[in-house]
Amino acid sequence: MKPAPPASPQSAGTPYPLVLDTLHGRVAPGRLVASPTGHVLASTVALPDAPAGPLTRFGLAVAEATPESAFGEGPAADRFAVALLTAHRELLDATLTHTLRHLEGRTSGSTTLLAKQLVAGQLADIALRLAEDTAVPEARRHAGRDARWRSHLRLVDIGRDLLRLLGASGFLADGPAGDLHLAEVVGNVYLHADTEDADE
Amino acid sequence: MNELREAAAPAGTDLLDERSRELADHCAAMAGRLRAIGMRLDQDPDVITEFLHEPEVRFPVQGMLPPEYRSVGEFPARLVEASSTVLGQVVATEQVSYGDPNVLLASPGPSLSGGAVQALADEQQRKRYFGRLTSSPTHTFFALTEPGKGSAATELETTLTPAPGGGWLLNGVKCYIGNGARAQLGVVFCRRAPGPWGIEAVLLDTSAPGFSGELLPSVGLRGARISRLRFQDVTVADEDVLGAQRSPSRRGLYGATYILYRFRPGIAAMAIGCAQAACDYLVTHRPTLPRRDRHRLDSVLDRIAAVRHRTYAVARDIDAGVVDVAGIGAVKARAARVAEDATRLVAELLGPACLIEHPWVEKTYRDVRAFDLMEGTTNLHAMSVFQRLLRDRAAPQPVTERAVDGAARH
Numbered sequence: 367m368k369p370a371p372p373a374s375p376q377s378a379g380t381p382y383p384l385v386l387d388t389l390h391g392r393v394a395p396g397r398l399v400a401s402p403t404g405h406v407l408a409s410t411v412a413l414p415d416a417p418a419g420p421l422t423r424f425g426l427a428v429a430e431a432t433p434e435s436a437f438g439e440g441p442a443a444d445r446f447a448v449a450l451l452t453a454h455r456e457l458l459d460a461t462l463t464h465t466l467r468h469l470e471g472r473t474s475g476s477t478t479l480l481a482k483q484l485v486a487g488q489l490a491d492i493a494l495r496l497a498e499d500t501a502v503p504e505a506r507r508h509a510g511r512d513a514r515w516r517s518h519l520r521l522v523d524i525g526r527d528l529l530r531l532l533g534a535s536g537f538l539a540d541g542p543a544g545d546l547h548l549a550e551v552v553g554n555v556y557l558h559a560d561t562e563d564a565d566e
Numbered sequence: 567m568n569e570l571r572e573a574a575a576p577a578g579t580d581l582l583d584e585r586s587r588e589l590a591d592h593c594a595a596m597a598g599r600l601r602a603i604g605m606r607l608d609q610d611p612d613v614i615t616e617f618l619h620e621p622e623v624r625f626p627v628q629g630m631l632p633p634e635y636r637s638v639g640e641f642p643a644r645l646v647e648a649s650s651t652v653l654g655q656v657v658a659t660e661q662v663s664y665g666d667p668n669v670l671l672a673s674p675g676p677s678l679s680g681g682a683v684q685a686l687a688d689e690q691q692r693k694r695y696f697g698r699l700t701s702s703p704t705h706t707f708f709a710l711t712e713p714g715k716g717s718a719a720t721e722l723e724t725t726l727t728p729a730p731g732g733g734w735l736l737n738g739v740k741c742y743i744g745n746g747a748r749a750q751l752g753v754v755f756c757r758r759a760p761g762p763w764g765i766e767a768v769l770l771d772t773s774a775p776g777f778s779g780e781l782l783p784s785v786g787l788r789g790a791r792i793s794r795l796r797f798q799d800v801t802v803a804d805e806d807v808l809g810a811q812r813s814p815s816r817r818g819l820y821g822a823t824y825i826l827y828r829f830r831p832g833i834a835a836m837a838i839g840c841a842q843a844a845c846d847y848l849v850t851h852r853p854t855l856p857r858r859d860r861h862r863l864d865s866v867l868d869r870i871a872a873v874r875h876r877t878y879a880v881a882r883d884i885d886a887g888v889v890d891v892a893g894i895g896a897v898k899a900r901a902a903r904v905a906e907d908a909t910r911l912v913a914e915l916l917g918p919a920c921l922i923e924h925p926w927v928e929k930t931y932r933d934v935r936a937f938d939l940m941e942g943t944t945n946l947h948a949m950s951v952f953q954r955l956l957r958d959r960a961a962p963q964p965v966t967e968r969a970v971d972g973a974a975r976h
């Protein structure tokens with residue numbers, strides 16, 4: 367089997383911080399949406415004065431909400447949460463395509479990594495789980511914070527399994543791994559269903 | 567600085583003797599300082615140079631040096647000695663990584679390459695390598711992985727060809743090499759002839775013309791400073807080919823395999839240290855968890871205790887001359903997975919925005935993902951476990967043992 371040319375580690379799509387900016391603009395034109403915890407996460411371009419932190423090198427800025435921020439609860443916040451999950455899902459979908467190409471470009475023995483049964487099974491499982499998450503009926507998927515948080519956790523699971531299949535290229539900040547890390551952090555800030563008293 | 571951890575000895579440590587426990591305590595006391603340095607390294611891994619004089623940075627490397635190259639009088643000799651076995655390395659590495667794994671990885675010292683030198687080099691080569699390491703802080707690297715060949719390391723493509731007029735020429739590219747672009751010295755695996763026995767290990771001074779290295783931007787574990795290295799007609803002298811006096815089946819590739827087996831439990835130890843640290847951090851910051859959450863945390867702690875116990879057992883076996891390849895790979899893979907699961911659980915249970923409000927958690931959450939990749943991915947170890955399972959269950963027989971020198975031993 368002739369290997370395909372290796373895929374570049376860069377994810378082909380728009381960098382996640384810029385996707386995030388677009389979502390802010392779509393949900394609350396001219397403003398940035400605050401999380402229920404009072405944080406605003408956007409690209410370093412959208413928040414040039416935000417203090418430098420560990421996510422700056424990924425292109426993500428973190429700031430406190432201001433009176434100008436869109437409020438962290440209510441319909442705008444709900445629309446934003448839904449949009450975040452959709453963006454995460456799209457990112458995973460693009461990463462799945464990237465992973466298929468990447469593994470087709472690598473060989474071990476006389477076959478590509480894509481042709482290894484273990485790898486094939488893992489990829490199929492990932493594709494099925496992604497499809498399954500997409501198929502959760504809207505009413506159920508967006509039933510509330512808990513439902514959205516469950517969806518987020520499923521997407522994080524899928525992302526981790528995908529990145530493992532990218533080997534060390536799935537650990538580079540300038541590829542899908544960087545973007546998926548940001549999607550995880552943004553979910554932790556905007557989507558987390560606070561469990562504080564849930565089980566008392 | 568012990569306020570980071572629970573007071574009791576961690577579960578799963580029953581295989582440790584008194585000296586190993588003393589070593590563990592000694593390293594545990596360093597955790598607070600290591601954590602502070604680790605946070606700095608996450609911002610800029612090169613700042614390690616500011617901390618090279620600190621005992622927390624210097625001690626963990628001592629046991630990796632042959633006795634005659636260790637610092638005399640600086641640390642209790644019995645603890646340095648205790649840290650020189652595979653079990654000792656595991657115990658020390660776990661405690662040090664509880665503080666922060668980046669410091670150890672960013673520090674000057676022998677790295678995996680020192681193991682390759684110990685295993686393969688002749689006396690002159692050993693003297694040159696370790697002499698240089700002790701004369702001034704020297705970073706080293708172990709370059710096996712290539713852009714096109716990672717898991718399939720035996721198919722590596724970097725070439726070693728005879729140079730006109732004598733010696734050799736090294737050509738090729740290596741990828742994801744720890745400290746590669748910052749090192750002064752390293753071991754490069756390269757192909758002199760087709761097939762697994764055609765792989766050589768050469769000692770390389772990075773000031774050699776034709777060598778270049780660039781840092782790669784990793785998501786986490788930035789102290790490892792993974793790098794891409796290029797070799798363009800780099801001259802390699804005959805005396806820089808490691809173990810040239812040995813038979814082809816006993817040098818290059820053999821050296822790599824031998825060393826990876828001995829060092830692999832150390833990666834498991836890093837993962838275990840981080841996993842335990844994450845769980846303890848959660849308990850410190852949320853001392854009363856709802857019952858269901860406590861149950862989830864306890865379940866992760868059970869797994870940490872189990873993988874710690876198994877890691878100590880494989881390390882102890884290696885020290886006894888028995889290398890259980892599948893068992894070693896299994897503990898590395900399982901430790902990596904529990905570290906990932908622990909950090910994810912902690913990020914969930916600490917509550918909304920904890921990945922912003924607790925920078926150490928966010929860092930550890932990124933760092934631990936590396937352990938799945940370092941020294942072989944989980945898929946490869948899983949296949950080795952499966953082969954072992956087939957052998958044991960299809961036709962039960964005693965665990966195949968291999969003497970550390972590579973000869974089969976039954």
Ligand SMILES: Cc1cc2nc3c(=O)[nH]c(=O)nc-3n(C[C@H](O)[C@H](O)[C@H](O)COP(=O)(O)OP(=O)(O)OC[C@H]3O[C@@H](n4cnc5c(N)ncnc54)[C@H](O)[C@@H]3O)c2cc1C
Nearest residue numbers: 530531533534708710711716717742743744936939943945
């Ligand atoms: C922090 C860090 C430090 C490192 N330090 C070093 C170092 O100092 N020196 C060095 O030489 N290397 C180093 N590495 C590289 C590491 O050893 C490799 O990443 C690892 O061997 C995997 O290779 P790869 O990334 O090319 O993945 P690939 O081999 O491309 O694997 C991609 C995916 O395919 C799977 N796969 C591959 N082959 C098979 C198969 N036959 N069957 C089933 N599945 C398969 C893998 O499990 C993985 O999921 C480091 C990596 C990291 C992340």
